[in-house]
Amino acid sequence: MTKKKVSLGRVFLYIFAFTFAIFILYPYFVMFVNSFKDLNEIFAIPGTILPKVWHWNNYVDIWYDVPLLTYFKNSFIVGICGTALTIVCAVPAGYAMARMHFPGKRYIMAGIIVTQMFAEIVLLVGIYKIMVFFHLQNTQLGIILLVAAFNQAFAAWMLQGTFATIPKDLEEAAMIDGCNRVNAMVRVILPLAAPGIVTCIIFVFIHAWNEYTLTLVLIGDQALKSINVGIHSFFGYTNTEWWYVFAASLLAILPILAFFQVLDKHLVGGLAAGGVKG
Amino acid sequence: MSEKKAAVAKPKKKSAFFRNGWDAYIWMAPSLLLILLFIFIPVILTFYLAFSEVSTAGLVRKFGTLDNFKFIFGEVVFKRVMLNTLIWDIVIVSLSMVLSIIVALVLNEKFKGRKFVRTVLLLPWATSGLITSSVWKYIFDYNYGALNTLLMKIGLISQPINWLGEANSAFMCMIFVGIVVTIPFMTFTLLSGLTAISPDYYEAAQIDGASFWDKLFKITLPLLKPAIDVNIVLNVIYVFNSFVIIHTITGGAPADQTATVMTYLYKLAFSRNKMGPASAVSVIGFVILLIFALLYMRYQMKEETE
Numbered sequence: 001m002t003k004k005k006v007s008l009g010r011v012f013l014y015i016f017a018f019t020f021a022i023f024i025l026y027p028y029f030v031m032f033v034n035s036f037k038d039l040n041e042i043f044a045i046p047g048t049i050l051p052k053v054w055h056w057n058n059y060v061d062i063w064y065d066v067p068l069l070t071y072f073k074n075s076f077i078v079g080i081c082g083t084a085l086t087i088v089c090a091v092p093a094g095y096a097m098a099r100m101h102f103p104g105k106r107y108i109m110a111g112i113i114v115t116q117m118f119a120e121i122v123l124l125v126g127i128y129k130i131m132v133f134f135h136l137q138n139t140q141l142g143i144i145l146l147v148a149a150f151n152q153a154f155a156a157w158m159l160q161g162t163f164a165t166i167p168k169d170l171e172e173a174a175m176i177d178g179c180n181r182v183n184a185m186v187r188v189i190l191p192l193a194a195p196g197i198v199t200c201i202i203f204v205f206i207h208a209w210n211e212y213t214l215t216l217v218l219i220g221d222q223a224l225k226s227i228n229v230g231i232h233s234f235f236g237y238t239n240t241e242w243w244y245v246f247a248a249s250l251l252a253i254l255p256i257l258a259f260f261q262v263l264d265k266h267l268v269g270g271l272a273a274g275g276v277k278g
Numbered sequence: 279m280s281e282k283k284a285a286v287a288k289p290k291k292k293s294a295f296f297r298n299g300w301d302a303y304i305w306m307a308p309s310l311l312l313i314l315l316f317i318f319i320p321v322i323l324t325f326y327l328a329f330s331e332v333s334t335a336g337l338v339r340k341f342g343t344l345d346n347f348k349f350i351f352g353e354v355v356f357k358r359v360m361l362n363t364l365i366w367d368i369v370i371v372s373l374s375m376v377l378s379i380i381v382a383l384v385l386n387e388k389f390k391g392r393k394f395v396r397t398v399l400l401l402p403w404a405t406s407g408l409i410t411s412s413v414w415k416y417i418f419d420y421n422y423g424a425l426n427t428l429l430m431k432i433g434l435i436s437q438p439i440n441w442l443g444e445a446n447s448a449f450m451c452m453i454f455v456g457i458v459v460t461i462p463f464m465t466f467t468l469l470s471g472l473t474a475i476s477p478d479y480y481e482a483a484q485i486d487g488a489s490f491w492d493k494l495f496k497i498t499l500p501l502l503k504p505a506i507d508v509n510i511v512l513n514v515i516y517v518f519n520s521f522v523i524i525h526t527i528t529g530g531a532p533a534d535q536t537a538t539v540m541t542y543l544y545k546l547a548f549s550r551n552k553m554g555p556a557s558a559v560s561v562i563g564f565v566i567l568l569i570f571a572l573l574y575m576r577y578q579m580k581e582e583t584e
Contacts, residue, residue, distance in 0.1 A: 009490070010389070017384050017391065021398045024458075027413040028401065030424045034416070047427035085312075093309035102302035108310070110575055115317045117571040119519035121540045122564060125327055125547050125557045126320030129336075149316035152309050210406035212522055217548065228408040232526070235412075242416055249409040256404045260397060 028250075035059070035246035042242050055243075062247050070223055071230035075209055075252070077140055078226060082147035082208040083201055086155050089148060091197070094159025095185055099168070116153035120146070120213045128217060137218050143226075146218075147208045154207075155200055162196030163189060202259045209256065227252045321564070328561040332554035346558035355534040355542075362449065363518065363538040370456040370517045371510060377457070378464035379506075383498070385465065386472045403462035407522035414455045415527045418442050445535035448528050452536065455523050460516075464509055471505030472498070511574040515567060539563045 034042065035058060037051045062068055096102070097109055120127065127146065128137070136142030166189055174184040190197070212228040219225055225233070231248050234241045303310075328347070331340040350356055385396055402410060417424045418441040426438040442448040479497045488496070499506075521540040524530060530537030530545060537545070539559060547556035 013384055013387055013389055014391075016380070017389065017395050020381060020384075021395045024398050024402060027410065027417065030417055031409075031413050034424070043422050045421060046430060047422045047424070049424075049427060049431060089308035089312055092305040096302040096305035100299055100302040100305070102299035105302070108306065110579075112309070112313065113575065114571050115313055117515050117567050117574070118317065118321070118564070119516075119521070119540075121519060121521040121544065122560050122567065123317070123320040123324055124544065125553050125560060126322070126324035127316070128547075129323045129327070130316065130320050145312065146316050149312040152313050156309055206404055210404075210408075212406060212408045217544075228406050231412065232408060240416075245412055245416075249412065252409065253401075253405055260400060260404075 031246040031249055035243055035250060037243055039243070043239070058243050058247050059251075062244050066230070066234070066244060066248075067222070068227075068230070068248060068251075071225055071227040071248075072251075074140065074224055075227040078143050078147065078211065078215075079205050079209040081140075082144045082151075082211075083205045085144060085148040086151040086204045086208075087197065087201055090152055090155035090159055090200070091190075093152070093156040095163050095189070097156065097160040098163035099171075112153050112156055114153075115150070120150060124213075124217060127214070131218055138220050138224065140219075140224055142218055143211070143214055146214050147211055151204050151207055155204055158200050158203070159193070159196065162193050162200070165196075166192050206256055206259070209252075324557045324560045324564070327554055327557035330554060332557075334551055336553050346554040349552075349555045350558050350562070355537070358535060359537050359539060359542045362536065363540075365449075366453060366456065366520070366538050367514055367517050369453050370460055371513045374457045374460040374464055374513065375506065375510065378461050378468055378509075379499075379502075381461065381465045382468035382472055383494075385469055399462050399465060401462075402459055403466075407459065407520075408526060410459055411455065411523045411526035414451075414458075414523075415442075418451050418527070442528060445532055449536045452523055452527050455527070456517060456520060459523070460513060463516075464513060467509055468502065468505055471502050475501045508574070508577060511570060511577065515570050515574070518563070518567060518570075 033050050036054045036056065037048075038053070038055050038058075041048060041051060041053075093112075097105070102108075131137040131142050131146075134142070136145070170192070171179075171181075171184040171188045174188045175181065179187065210228065211226065212232075215226045215229045216232070219229065227248065231245055231252070234245045234248070326341065327338065329342060329344070330338045331343050331345060333339055381399070385392060385399075420426065420438055420440040420443060423438075423441070425441070426435070429435045430438065440447075441451050475498065479501070480493060483493050483497060519540060520538070521544065524536060524538055524541045525544065528536045530541045534542060534545070539562070543556050543559040543563065546552045546559060
């Protein structure tokens with residue numbers, strides 16, 4: 001009797017899991033099929049689900065009709081430089097938080113985590129002012145610095161968690177052997193922390209790649225816009241070029257899909273370590 | 279204990295600066311500098327502007343006035359905006375939590391295709407808010423939206439439904455999108471909480487003949503409570519800060535009836551060019567957030583000491 005009950009539970013489990021998966025995948029399905037439609041079919045009433053004719057050339061034309069290459073280039077610049085700056089600053093901070101005792105540590109650590117609570121949007125006016133003050137409005141450097149600042153809390157805390165799992169004996173041994181702290185950290189700790197650092201890099205890159213609000217507010221120059229703000233510019237007052245919105249969106253998701261294999265392995269632990277922003 | 283060891287390892291002659299651990303601040307400096315310049319100073323500036331008279335050119339004329347707050351509370355729509363924000367936050371966090379617990383429980387079971395479902399669940403988390411919002415805006419479109427097309431094709435409706443046409447239904451649709459983007463993060467953090475529960479509990483319960491529901495309510499949920507609590511506080515904050523969904527789908531239309539604090543603030547600052555009142559809205563949002571931040575910190579500290 002218990003066996004029968006269990007197998008009934010299994011049936012519900014499968015139904016729920018796969019209904020849920022289909023539900024999550026639905027918007028991606030919508031993006032995919034509609035990226036192949038042409039203007040007439042997108043706005044046809046009644047509409048179609050699958051395209052009558054698959055316009056594969058949408059994916060070629062988009063590169064000519066809109067400055068997609070520029071958008072991608074800008075997103076890569078902000079993504080890569082923003083991630084690099086975030087990690088370069090967060091590694092020593094995370095290390096100090098994990099290993100050193102210093103006056104005011106508790107308050108500094110709490111102060112850092114508090115910054116995670118404030119999204120760019122709530123500080124919009126203040127951010128805008130400081131960017132104008134430094135002449136960084138309408139520059140990618142400004143966005144890169146802001147991305148690095150807003151990712152510090154997450155990156156430093158996550159790396160702190162990683163460093164804390166590495167036994168202290170190893171670097172103490174290295175320091176007895178004559179290494180100074182910096183040497184011990186670079187030679188002994190960094191290699192051991194590499195998996196955690198890589199995970200952190202991926203998370204920060206995804207945050208930076210998906211950045212939208214700051215670019216929307218601070219970048220006016222068409223030639224400096226990121227892919228997300230670029231996609232938003234396809235929205236018209238009367239008609240939206242949906243096939244381009246979806247083609248560009250799917251292309252913008254691709255670089256992140258490339259990380260999925262690594263992500264799946266580390267996501268659960270990583271999220272738990274940092275209390276990550278969604 | 280480790281300090282003793284380190285003391286032996288380190289050379290004895292050291293300046294007071296290093297002995298007292300102030301050198302840690304050299305390690306922290308780049309990180310702290312970024313946070314100071316680009317987060318704390320904007321916070322201070324926002325407060326400064328909120329209590330100042332700001333010209334349309336954005337220049338401060340006079341500091342020490344409550345006019346910006348008076349302006350905000352004088353806006354007829356502000357009450358609606360606050361109410362919307364409250365509903366937005368409570369409904370999204372609570373419904374996402376219930377659903378995420380179910381999804382996490384399912385994904386914690388071993389079944390064929392579990393890896394596939396988990397990978398699928400990563401997608402909304404890794405997709406930018408703008409892309410997610412764009413596609414749902416299309417799905418909910420009245421004339422040619424994918425949802426109306428689908429429902430009409432399978433014969434559930436004969437006339438298209440104007441999902442985004444009216445404030446209340448548009449707001450509900452956006453709450454739905456908010457739930458979709460909140461679930462992945464919640465589920466993965468709950469999942470890590472679930473994997474930490476020792477199987478011994480369940481084995482003991484099995485021997486005692488406990489039912490599925492007994493195990494759920496007497497073992498799983500009580501042990502998952504810390505993870506649930508942290509998740510609620512964190513997500514109350516994130517969902518409160520949410521901007522892109524509403525900005526993209528309705529932009530607050532019609533007449534700010536679907537706006538939350540964040541989209542209202544954006545519009546004040548950059549469409550209506552009212553930097554002073556926008557800063558005042560920031561300060562209001564800020565104070566609300568700070569209360570939650572302190573709650574979260576207290577929790578975090580408690581966890582650490584335990």
